[in-house]
Amino acid sequence: MGAAGTAAMANGAIAARFRLAYPGFALDIDLELPGRGVTALFGPSGSGKTTALRCIAGLARAPDGLLKIGGDVWQDEARGVFVPTHRRALGMVFQDASLFSHLTVKGNLDYGMTRARVTAAEAGRDALCEMLDIAALAERWPDTLSGGERQRVAIARALLTRPQLLLMDEPLASLDVARRLDVLPYLERLRDELDIPIIYVSHAPEEVTRIADEAVVLDRGRVVARGAPLDVLPSASRLVEGGRFGVVNALKARVVAVDEAYGVTRLAHPAGEILIAARLTTQREARVVMRATDVALATAEPRDTSVRTILRGRIEKIDATESALAFVTLTLIGGDRLVSAITRLALDELRLTVGADVFALVKSVALDERGL
Structure with missing residues (x-):
């Protein structure tokens, strides 16, 4: 799926405002994000990255939240609008690939297209499989795949739903260093070739530096810095896992x-x-x-x-x-x-x-x- 195949999905900038309180923690963010490229939500464990992503996905509901994706309103509590997760045109990739074990790779990809109600040609499946180098895996079962292969299939399945927005919650965290390095080039290709925005949660600075166009640094539920990764990561080094060793x-x-x-x-x-x-x-x-x-x-x-x-x-x-x-x-x-x-x-x-x-x-x- 090249840029031509995803151009119709691009829907402009993202406006996200969420205030959500839990015992001992409160999320309070107000962001305007670009409608293309990779925005990384970056920070230590407990900073609010995943909570923010859950709010965007509709898995958590902020009482006075607002979420607009281009011209579409997914949440506006002032007007009584809240679109449930299953009706939001988004793709999601988690730490665990969560592939259906009873389906082959092809079956998992077909499921994505079924959700989008499109054919393989309409979804650009062949081009996407080539981009992620998974075409040869079509008849394999999930339990025969490496961790990196499973994550690439999960990414393809998410994209075959034809989302307006792709959410990735630390998709490489469960992989060892070698597998992580295998997958990073594919994420770079997605960034360069897709016309939809990607919000990428990570606490790994090397990932953020390589693939993100912009980093939003969170600490204790609030935005403490944002900008190009090399602009914000050094000053946020106290928040980086590994301290000074995390700035890349x-x-x-x-x-x-x-x-x-x-x-x-x-x-x-x-x-x-x-x-x-x-x-x-x-x-x-x-x-x-x-x-x-x-x-x-x-x-x-x-x-x-x-x-x-x-x-x-x-x-x-x-x-x-x-x-x-x-x-x-x-x-x-x-x-x-x-x-x-x-x-x-x-x-x-x-x-x-x-x-x-x-x-x-x-x-x-x-x-x-x-x-x-």
């Missing part, structure tokens, strides 16, 4: 050469060469994920060092925390942003200031080729 970067680069003698791959980026300690023989482009803690800074181009990835940039912002840390955001040559986590001691000793030209250094062995 993602850069797109072009594969230019594989050095068979040394087993490394050279990637071209406008700010400099990126070296990967693996052979990437089947790709032309890669999104390189690097932790902010793996990015060092230098005020002069280093020589006689084992570091082989050296990127040129200029300091755009400095967030110094009350702890030992400082997050330094660079604008790299070419326009990409890169965040480096350093100590405040290094910040002062190097006399780093906004507007200064610096070099970002990343060890090749710190870059995980499984996520490319």
Whole structure:
């Protein structure tokens, strides 16, 4: 299902206002979200992410809630409007794929189309199966699939209902690291090729950085920050699982050469060469994920060092925390942003200031080729 197959589903921006109180917790959000792309609801456990998603799905009812999807009103308590979940044109994907065990993969997909009352051609099933690489699984039973395969089938089934909105509640949380890295590229394709908005709940910053166009950071039921992931995640690092280790970067680069003698791959980026300690023989482009803690800074181009990835940039912002840390955001040559986590001691000793030209250094062995 490409953009042409989903254009009819796009219905404009989302307005969501919910206030909902439980013992010891209260959700209070008022959001205007875009009608296309991925918006991540991000925050620690108990921050209200899933509660907000349940309100959008109609699984929880806020007493004075309001929810508009483009021109459609799904909830407006002031006017007595509340559309039940089964009548909302939405697709949902949870941590557990929840496939019907008595149906094959094809049977599960057919169920999605039955709900939408459309044929396979109308739903764009073949194109969607190709996009998610599940066509060869059609006659398999759910219990014979890997975790990543089950989640891809669950995503396809949700999309075959022809939703106006796709909700994803930590869909990769139940997968191990290898399976999670397998599925992420497919989520990126959905983001790039679908014309419907996706609301993606996660507490994993590497997922948010890779796939989200915008991150909405929640803490104790309230929105504390929103914007591009690299703009908001560093300042929200106290909320991130793993603290400073949870702030990650993602850069797109072009594969230019594989050095068979040394087993490394050279990637071209406008700010400099990126070296990967693996052979990437089947790709032309890669999104390189690097932790902010793996990015060092230098005020002069280093020589006689084992570091082989050296990127040129200029300091755009400095967030110094009350702890030992400082997050330094660079604008790299070419326009990409890169965040480096350093100590405040290094910040002062190097006399780093906004507007200064610096070099970002990343060890090749710190870059995980499984996520490319």
